[in-house]
Amino acid sequence: MPSSRVLGYAARAVGQPLEQFAFKPPKLGEHDIRVSVTHCGLCHTDIHAIDDYYGITAYPFVPGHEIVGYVSDVGGAVSDLKEGDRVGIGWQGRSCMKCEWCLQGEEQLCLDIVDSGTWVPFGGFSSSVFVDSRFAYPLPDAMRSEVAAVLMCAGIAVYSPLRSYANRSAQKIGIIGVGGLGHLALQFAHALDYDVTAISSSEEKKQQALAFGADHFIASDDKVSLRQAQFDFDLLLCTASGKINWEPLLNILKKNGELVVVGFPDVSFNSTDLVAHQLSITGSFLGNRTTMREMLSFAQEHGIMPKMELMPMSEVNKAIRKVKENKARYRIVLFNDIADTDR
Ligand SMILES: [Zn+2]
Numbered sequence: 593m594p595s596s597r598v599l600g601y602a603a604r605a606v607g608q609p610l611e612q613f614a615f616k617p618p619k620l621g622e623h624d625i626r627v628s629v630t631h632c633g634l635c636h637t638d639i640h641a642i643d644d645y646y647g648i649t650a651y652p653f654v655p656g657h658e659i660v661g662y663v664s665d666v667g668g669a670v671s672d673l674k675e676g677d678r679v680g681i682g683w684q685g686r687s688c689m690k691c692e693w694c695l696q697g698e699e700q701l702c703l704d705i706v707d708s709g710t711w712v713p714f715g716g717f718s719s720s721v722f723v724d725s726r727f728a729y730p731l732p733d734a735m736r737s738e739v740a741a742v743l744m745c746a747g748i749a750v751y752s753p754l755r756s757y758a759n760r761s762a763q764k765i766g767i768i769g770v771g772g773l774g775h776l777a778l779q780f781a782h783a784l785d786y787d788v789t790a791i792s793s794s795e796e797k798k799q800q801a802l803a804f805g806a807d808h809f810i811a812s813d814d815k816v817s818l819r820q821a822q823f824d825f826d827l828l829l830c831t832a833s834g835k836i837n838w839e840p841l842l843n844i845l846k847k848n849g850e851l852v853v854v855g856f857p858d859v860s861f862n863s864t865d866l867v868a869h870q871l872s873i874t875g876s877f878l879g880n881r882t883t884m885r886e887m888l889s890f891a892q893e894h895g896i897m898p899k900m901e902l903m904p905m906s907e908v909n910k911a912i913r914k915v916k917e918n919k920a921r922y923r924i925v926l927f928n929d930i931a932d933t934d935r
């Protein structure tokens with residue numbers, strides 16, 4: 593019999609520190625599973641959501657969407673997972689399965705996306721989570737749980753756009769930002785055989801960027817190098833957030849080149865180059881279920897290795913402070929030190 597109470601950490605109101613929180617497990621739908629959480633990564637999106645940056649947060653709010661754990665209960669129609677299976681779960685925990693996007697296999701664009709998050713009803717900073725089994729992914733046996741946790745959001749977010757450009761003619765690409773997303777993007781881009789340049793505001797990240805797989809490094813305030821790189825790049829993948837000086841960066845894209853945004857940077861620039869060079873700017877949101885499975889086996893095969901720190905889940909507020917102060921190198925994964933209870 594699964595336990596009757598789940599423990600988690602919830603924000604009770606906008607921007608509040610997380611507090612211990614107990615809730616009754618929801619009734620499993622026929623495709624749903626209950627997963628006993630062993631690890632959950634802390635993503636900047638969790639912190640944004642605590643602060644209601646997206647305007648969709650319902651309180652009490654339990655964050656956490658880079659989840660690894662073991663299946664502990666299954667709904668009646670679940671056939672491909674059973675109790676005891678180890679799975680990874682990302683930001684998306686379900687979808688409507690019937691809108692035009694779901695029918696095309698692009699579930700990450702589901703029209704019900706707000707209600708499809710793993711945060712609903714409560715996310716991964718808990719002893720158990722409840723999701724549609726079709727959004728839980730069996731993990732390669734040899735992959736460590738903390739590694740898989742990071743890949744469930746940060747990994748898919750950068751792999752999906754890089755993979756789709758590998759099918760086209762892009763060869764020379766620039767990764768803007770060497771952080772939680774960027775350090776994975778460099779590894780995936782290298783493994784996909786691109787000619788990869790890391791572009792970062794901090795020169796001191798050069799050696800690390802090269803170690804992650806960058807072939808070249810440009811400091812974003814190095815005007816000379818940026819001028820020399822004019823019309824050099826097929827693709828720029830922006831993994832950074834916050835303020836960016838866009839004009840010198842757009843100038844290094846080839847004509848017809850493309851900027852893909854996966855971070856949440858401020859976007860504002862003079863549109864002259866955009867028009868005159870026929871540039872495209874697109875966003876990319878996570879990935880679909882097929883790409884998720886492919887990403888996990890690609891990451892295992894190519895030894896993609898997030899750089900991370902492990903902390904106990906009971907120190908979640910300390911972990912949040914560290915990310916807010918930009919001191920995490922580069923991701924934090926919480927291992928669970930709370931369990932379901934009957935009391
Ligand atoms: Zn995330």
Ligand SMILES: [Zn+2]
Nearest residue numbers: 688691694702
């Ligand atoms: Zn849908």
